[in-house]
Amino acid sequence: MLWLDLGNTRLKYWLTDDIGQIVAHDAKQHLQAPAELLMGLTDRFERYAPDFIGISSVLGDDLNVKVSETLGRLNIPFEFVHVDAAHALMKSAYNDEQLGCDRWLQMLGAVDKKKRQCVIGCGTAVTIDLIDHAEHLGGYIFPSIYLQRESLFSGTKQITISNGTFDSVGQGMTTQDAVHRGILLSIVGAINEISHRYPNFEVIMTGGDASIISQHVNRPVRLRDDLLLNGLARYFDHTKQS
């Protein structure tokens, strides 16, 4: 099988064998041209001859149509995930026409009906979602550390482009440090506040920036880079059986 995750910044793919083991995977920036990026990957995909392609995309109809055109040339059946707020594994009262399918799949990949869970996705946006015994209680969306930095650059005169690192939440004594530490604190502080409000929810983090952010969270965090893939596998396993 070939699994695709089209996020706002990167395209992730996983090729798995008959028993679900990952035989190849990668993550690449798509620069808003995911179809062209996929075109360059088709040789590699064809070598593994997957019998099905399952896709999560938050890129919108126009780009999804282009992706479909590219995948159509492979002659391998493919299908995009559609959020199902009444799924057997997890119920959600969130507006299901709006809920991002990557967010939903990450939850589906993590959900455990015996647990209370807080699933945090650290991609182009940071999302925090609460799940109580397989019931999605809703969540929050924040701009990522990079989007926050860009908005400060573009909305102010005296804060100019810099490539500092996000490595501390202590107060800064220079503009560069104050910007990076303030932004990191805004996200870490929100996560710490949520974990304070929901003390018995297990904190699970995933996405490109999870390791940067989790270091400053004052609770044990489970880092899982397989959540979305696991969600895709659970979704298509279920659709095929029903």
Ligand SMILES: Nc1ncnc2c1ncn2[C@@H]1O[C@H](COP(=O)(O)OP(=O)(O)O)[C@@H](O)[C@H]1O
């Ligand atoms: N301006 C930027 N500079 C450096 N890295 C960036 C920038 N914007 C995004 N990234 C990186 O892109 C990755 C996006 O994470 P990912 O989970 O793939 O998100 P998405 O699913 O939204 O594409 C992160 O690792 C982040 O560090």
Ligand SMILES: CC(C)(COP(=O)(O)O)[C@@H](O)C(=O)NCCC(=O)O
């Ligand atoms: C919140 C998101 C932007 C996160 O996307 P990502 O950072 O993974 O690229 C995406 O899930 C999305 O566009 N969601 C729609 C809005 C919502 O979930 O309510």
Ligand SMILES: [K+]
């Ligand atoms: K994502």
